[in-house]
Amino acid sequence: MLDYPFQDVPAAGETREIAEGVLWLRMPLPMALDHINLYLLQDEDGWWVIDTGIALGPTEELWEGVFRDVLGSRPVKAVLSTHHHPDHIGMAGWLCERWRAPFYMTEAEYLTGLAYSRTTREHYSWAMEENMRRAGYGDAQIASARENFEGFGSIVTPMPTAYRRLTEGGRLIIGGRRWQVMIGRGHSPEHACLYCAELNILLSGDQVIPRITSNVSVPGTEPEANPLRDWFHSLERFLEDLPADTLVLPAHNTPFRGLHERLRYLIEHHEDHLLALEEACEQQPRTAMDLLPVLFRRKLEGHNLDMALGECQAHLNFLCQRGQLLRGLDEEGRYTYHSVDSTLPLRRRERPHDAADDSPIQV
Numbered sequence: 001m002l003d004y005p006f007q008d009v010p011a012a013g014e015t016r017e018i019a020e021g022v023l024w025l026r027m028p029l030p031m032a033l034d035h036i037n038l039y040l041l042q043d044e045d046g047w048w049v050i051d052t053g054i055a056l057g058p059t060e061e062l063w064e065g066v067f068r069d070v071l072g073s074r075p076v077k078a079v080l081s082t083h084h085h086p087d088h089i090g091m092a093g094w095l096c097e098r099w100r101a102p103f104y105m106t107e108a109e110y111l112t113g114l115a116y117s118r119t120t121r122e123h124y125s126w127a128m129e130e131n132m133r134r135a136g137y138g139d140a141q142i143a144s145a146r147e148n149f150e151g152f153g154s155i156v157t158p159m160p161t162a163y164r165r166l167t168e169g170g171r172l173i174i175g176g177r178r179w180q181v182m183i184g185r186g187h188s189p190e191h192a193c194l195y196c197a198e199l200n201i202l203l204s205g206d207q208v209i210p211r212i213t214s215n216v217s218v219p220g221t222e223p224e225a226n227p228l229r230d231w232f233h234s235l236e237r238f239l240e241d242l243p244a245d246t247l248v249l250p251a252h253n254t255p256f257r258g259l260h261e262r263l264r265y266l267i268e269h270h271e272d273h274l275l276a277l278e279e280a281c282e283q284q285p286r287t288a289m290d291l292l293p294v295l296f297r298r299k300l301e302g303h304n305l306d307m308a309l310g311e312c313q314a315h316l317n318f319l320c321q322r323g324q325l326l327r328g329l330d331e332e333g334r335y336t337y338h339s340v341d342s343t344l345p346l347r348r349r350e351r352p353h354d355a356a357d358d359s360p361i362q363v
């Protein structure tokens with residue numbers, strides 16, 4: 001059982017003290033996941049802001065309230081985003097401009113955020129369509145995706161034009177305490193978490209969340225990616241390096257203790273998904289779209305369908321790259337997956353070493 005020591009959840013734009021100089025701030029999100037947790041760390045001469053909220057709705061107004069009612073006479077002295085997703089970087093540019101504050105991020109997250117936040121409708125490409133077709137989207141779904149495509153420039157303020165790089169093992173001294181940078185991968189390319197041994201607190205961003213599982217997806221820009229392998233490595237590494245009784249401050253849900261239990265659950269959760277997919281591919285070749293109900297019981301539409309399919313592809317790429325599934329291409333241009341023991345005729349299979357396809361499997 002995870003332990004949630006803070007029953008009193010702050011309303012949007014309000015804070016709760018977690019420890020001396022560590023505040024939990026909530027901001028709203030206009031989606032099913034209706035909030036993000038941000039954290040404020042007090043330094044001698046101002047505040048560090050950890051993650052920023054999305055640039056939509058009342059976020060800016062709520063920030064002005066925080067400056068007035070919470071920070072007192074002290075400025076925002078630094079802004080840090082754990083990773084490049086819009087709810088984390090949305091207000092980073094605005095905050096850094098407003099306070100002329102430096103921006104901290106890892107290199108891969110900064111560059112990815114910079115690119116995605118400048119993406120427009122013109123960047124929609126044949127490669128993205130092909131990825132959807134191979135996953136099993138039909139013509140109507142592809143047309144609708146083309147119609148609805150836009151980068152996330154409309155929900156983030158322009159990214160800060162310069163940054164200070166966070167790297168694995170790097171240390172930040174904030175309020176006289178050391179916060180060590182720990183990099184996690186799989187949910188995003190180079191996600192920064194911060195661990196303070198003195199407080200035994202982990203600022204975990206989206207890398208460890210107690211009640212929802214972080215999306216681990218193959219992005220349309222890298223269809224052969226294997227983010228699930230990176231995700232397993234990160235979970236195992238956090239399990240080895242962090243104490244079991246760490247107080248985890250996540251970007252969604254509420255702060256909790258029970259880090260090891262949660263990490264073990266997540267590892268098992270994905271292992272169960274891998275087994276279920278392998279089994280489902282034993283009898284006949286299946287597409288990623290066919291396999292969605294193996295992983296998700298609820299009905300999926302729109303953005304949720306895209307994320308679910310991306311997650312299904314992540315599991316399938318993992319199994320293919322380990323040689324546990326083989327991938328073929330059917331007449332309609334869809335990838336089909338079947339288990340290596342399948343008795344299907346070999347001509348239907350895309351074999352690891354003589355792949356005729358343009359995206360060879362790396363074994």
Ligand SMILES: [Zn+2]
Binds near residue numbers: 083085187188206
């Ligand atoms: Zn995220």
